[in-house]
Amino acid sequence: MSPAHPSPHPVPTDADWSAPLAPGPLDATVVLPGSKSLTNRYLVLAALASDRSRLRSPLRSRDTLLMAQALRSLGVGIDDVAPEGEVAPGAVADWVVTPPEEPASLRGDVTVDCGLAGTVMRFLPAVAALADGTVRLDGDPQARVRPMGPVVDALRTLGVTIDDEDGHLPLSVAGRGRVRGGAVTLDASASSQFISALLLAGARYDEGVTVHHDGEPVPSEPHILMTVETLRDAGAIVDDSEPNTWRVEPSEINALDVSVEPDLSNAGPFVAAALVAGGTVRVPGWPQHTTQAGDLLREILDTMGADVRLDRSGLTVVGGDELVGIDIDLHDAAELTPTVAALAALASTPTWIRGVAHIRGHETDRLAALTAELSGIGSAVTETEDGLKIAPAALHGGRFRSYHDHRMATAGAILGLRVPGVLVEDIGTTGKTLPDFVGLWAGMLEGAAPGVPVR
Known part of the structure; x- marks a missing residue:
């Protein structure tokens, strides 16, 4: 299920979103909606x-x-x-x-x-x-x-x-x-x-x-x-x-009264931003114990150079001196692949993402899409049988297609924090799982999520 590649250098359109550069180290609290x-x-x-x-x-x-x-x-x-x-x-x-x-x-x-x-x-x-x-x-x-x-x-x-x-x-x-x-x-x-x-x-x-x-x-x-x-x-x-x-035994299902945890995979672009731009990003309400695959972000960001702390108030990620590559099997958390791939394209050492062949059947063929779009802005990326290899390279601006895939769109936003001139196609597709991504992103770059004071 490969994405369409209409041209090697797609022409920008008026509908494209200009991914903002980070104005400096971040100091933001981002309140995310539920999973x-x-x-x-x-x-x-x-x-x-x-x-x-x-x-x-x-x-x-x-x-x-x-x-x-x-x-x-x-x-x-x-x-x-x-x-x-x-x-x-x-x-x-x-x-x-x-x-x-x-x-x-x-x-x-x-x-x-x-x-x-x-x-x-x-x-x-x-x-x-x-x-x-x-x-x-x-x-x-x-x-x-x-x-x-x-x-x-x-x-x-x-x-x-x-x-x-x-x-x-x-x-x-x-x-x-x-x-x-x-x-x-x-x-x-x-x-x-x-x-x-x-x-x-x-x-x-x-x-x-x-x-x-x-x-x-x-x-x-x-x-x-x-x-x-x-x-x-x-x-x-x-x-x-x-x-x-x-x-599962046959039985009645009891009524529920539950609070929905924040969506940890949707937190990926925001906590990744601390590693790309430097500074601190906090996510309140990050659970101490969870079945969400997105919790693996804590280990990933720590390995790639961030200082990651989880306490009763939530998760705090502080960017380190260097963003480094990683060798990781994401089979159990494949939804994080676009976020990790975007970080990898900005890293100072190579990255190997393994175990994610099945994401060829997600919203789009994510391996083909990431290979095409990262290559289109200068990344040295190779698609493997079950993942991606990404080596350090000089990146440049260009149009980053989303293929109607929310995680492709947020990957483009991460890259745009450091690479001038990244234009993300159809940023509105992020509404699939994250309402008002653009507003949250802008609030983070201003220092805090909308309505939430900087701490």
């Missing part, structure tokens, strides 16, 4: 729960709004409610989720827009199978090339009738109000989301679900642990004691 991965998992579980749930500080981005709208179309109530107690600047409304009385009451004969959200296109078919009627799913043109086959085939094995386009969107799920469930074997080496999709809905299947992975190692496995922990938070019985096998 996309957690918000969408909580939404699915709340929709299948036995009573009303409350999600505090949920992320409101394109991906999560698409999930919320998809569930509303199935008959789930999702309402805005003002936060309780002392409200921090920029706080968003809570979501109160009211499920139908029974999963069989989920409404069919609807069409779901998945956008380009992997969590929507992969999680919803397993939920739609519990609806009373056909649920049709489609998305952006780029979504139609993202793999869906393993979860579609697994649902068929569990007794669900699905029409699809050779393992891709669009597809139609013939909901019958219940799913037999049982045991299924699949190859989830392309995405851990295939496993999470079955586990999240599996407690409401008649026989529960047992999922066995047979193939190359599952990428981004922390996301499966996140799914398991959210299920346990909702009272589901999950057995993950056997390698590559997960069992």
Whole structure:
């Protein structure tokens, strides 16, 4: 799934965003919205729960709004409610989720827009199978090339009738109000989301679900642990004691009352900025313990030259004297690859990113896209079988294409802190997971996030 390369030197357009140079060492506190991965998992579980749930500080981005709208179309109530107690600047409304009385009451004969959200296109078919009627799913043109086959085939094995386009969107799920469930074997080496999709809905299947992975190692496995922990938070019985096998017992799902952690992967560009520009960036609310893969940023930034401190107030990153390269396997945190690649292009020593072959199937072919765009501004980058090699080189300005991929766009922003003349195509695509990225970025460069005083 390679990105399109219309020309080796793409022509800038009026819509391109001029990535600002860092005016000097930073001194900023950046308050980030909630985790996309957690918000969408909580939404699915709340929709299948036995009573009303409350999600505090949920992320409101394109991906999560698409999930919320998809569930509303199935008959789930999702309402805005003002936060309780002392409200921090920029706080968003809570979501109160009211499920139908029974999963069989989920409404069919609807069409779901998945956008380009992997969590929507992969999680919803397993939920739609519990609806009373056909649920049709489609998305952006780029979504139609993202793999869906393993979860579609697994649902068929569990007794669900699905029409699809050779393992891709669009597809139609013939909901019958219940799913037999049982045991299924699949190859989830392309995405851990295939496993999470079955586990999240599996407690409401008649026989529960047992999922066995047979193939190359599952990428981004922390996301499966996140799914398991959210299920346990909702009272589901999950057995993950056997390698590559997960069992969810049939049971009710309890109502949730949860606060959504900040999105640590979305924090990547901001904490990376301290390493690129120097100075200090603080992220309040960084959890002491988390299943988010983005927590690996602490180790990455420390290895690349930053001073990284985590305490009860959050994470503090202080840029060091030198930004150095790294040799790292990002198999379990592949979503960080664009951020690490941007840092690597600015480093004084080489970098080797390994274990991320599967990101060729993300929003775009991220390895091909990073190779093309980094090369286009002078970086010495080589695409390998499962990653990238990046050597020090003199960089220059130019147009940095995003391919409708939010993490490609933020990678361009990181590079623009030090390289004059970087123009990022379609910076608005960052709204997929991070509303108002441009405003947060500008606030960071002014010394603090909007509405948050410098400390």
